[in-house]
Amino acid sequence: MQGYEKLAALISSSHGLQLFRKFGALQAKTLLYLQAELSILETQLADIMEQDQDEANAGDQEKLKFPDSWLALKQSDQNPAADNIQYRKIVEIRECLKSVDAALLQQVEINRLTQASTSDYRNLTKWLDHPDGGNMFLPAREVNPWGEEHFADLVCLTENTHDSDLFTRMWRNGLIPLYHRYVGRHIRDPVGGNGIHRYSDASIATFCKVCGTVLAALLPTMSIFALYFVKAPLMRLGMIMAFTATFTTTLAIFTRANMFEIFAASTAFAAVEVVFVGGNLTANY
Numbered sequence: 001m002q003g004y005e006k007l008a009a010l011i012s013s014s015h016g017l018q019l020f021r022k023f024g025a026l027q028a029k030t031l032l033y034l035q036a037e038l039s040i041l042e043t044q045l046a047d048i049m050e051q052d053q054d055e056a057n058a059g060d061q062e063k064l065k066f067p068d069s070w071l072a073l074k075q076s077d078q079n080p081a082a083d084n085i086q087y088r089k090i091v092e093i094r095e096c097l098k099s100v101d102a103a104l105l106q107q108v109e110i111n112r113l114t115q116a117s118t119s120d121y122r123n124l125t126k127w128l129d130h131p132d133g134g135n136m137f138l139p140a141r142e143v144n145p146w147g148e149e150h151f152a153d154l155v156c157l158t159e160n161t162h163d164s165d166l167f168t169r170m171w172r173n174g175l176i177p178l179y180h181r182y183v184g185r186h187i188r189d190p191v192g193g194n195g196i197h198r199y200s201d202a203s204i205a206t207f208c209k210v211c212g213t214v215l216a217a218l219l220p221t222m223s224i225f226a227l228y229f230v231k232a233p234l235m236r237l238g239m240i241m242a243f244t245a246t247f248t249t250t251l252a253i254f255t256r257a258n259m260f261e262i263f264a265a266s267t268a269f270a271a272v273e274v275v276f277v278g279g280n281l282t283a284n285y
Contacts, residue, residue: 003137010127014198015158016120017127021145022110022155031107034100041093048086116154119173121146166253168208176204212254219247220269224276236277244270 001009011017049066056063065072066086076084125146127133144150176199180188188197223243230236248266251257257265 007134017124018157019116019124019154021150021153024153027107031103034103038096038100041096045089048089052086113155116156117173119177121151165256168205171204171208223273227277240273
């Protein structure tokens with residue numbers, strides 16, 4: 001295999017490398033042109049309706065029915081002697097609206113696509129240049145979609161479910177590339193001899209999940225354990241604030257919890273600490 005066939009085989013075998021340009025500027029320009037076209041048609045229809053109303057007021061019995069009867073408006077197109085310009089314009093607008101609606105809904109779906117990750121982008125461009133990979137087979141114009149200037153315009157067709165939280169993203173896009181630069185590339189061989197080193201997303205996700213689970217178990221008990229040995233009330237209050245801040249930060253990093261969920265969890269966490277401190281103070285007295 002070579003050329004596009006080889007590139008297609010690579011992309012199909014690695015979901016993270018399914019990176020394509022969404023051509024955001026062209027998409028927006030197309031929507032703007034459709035919007036301008038529809039706006040002009042809207043103005044033309046308003047002018048036609050005003051003209052038909054003037055003729056109706058002047059005694060045109062057929063056009064007098066147009067504002068109140070769709071059937072009369074439609075039948076004007078079937079009567080060779082009738083003026084059907086308003087009906088024709090409505091049909092033209094209807095077709096234009098279909099194009100506008102389809103383009104808008106399509107843009108909504110495109111905007112939902114996952115942004116390309118830096119590590120996947122680097123892997124793909126590295127493969128394109130590698131002698132055992134793409135070997136720079138693409139002509140200048142055709143390699144342009146993966147140029148650095150278009151990185152922000154690249155999307156991944158498959159959502160990476162392992163990048164669900166900040167901690168996992170830090171490992172996948174930051175720590176793993178750093179590890180690979182100094183250690184991994186010396187002890188791991190490229191897959192298939194194509195210059196691409198692969199690290200299992202599932203393994204990274206499992207490791208991050210275990211870290212989060214252990215921290216979730218330790219943090220509440222650690223805070224209570226530490227508060228037990230602190231007797232000064234002001235010091236305890238300060239430690240409650242510190243542990244609660246640590247807890248909320250941990251939630252933001254290790255989970256996909258929204259702000260409401262973080263506030264609720266931090267309130268419950270602080271309440272547990274306060275109850276423990278209050279009970280401990282009462283016991284001391």
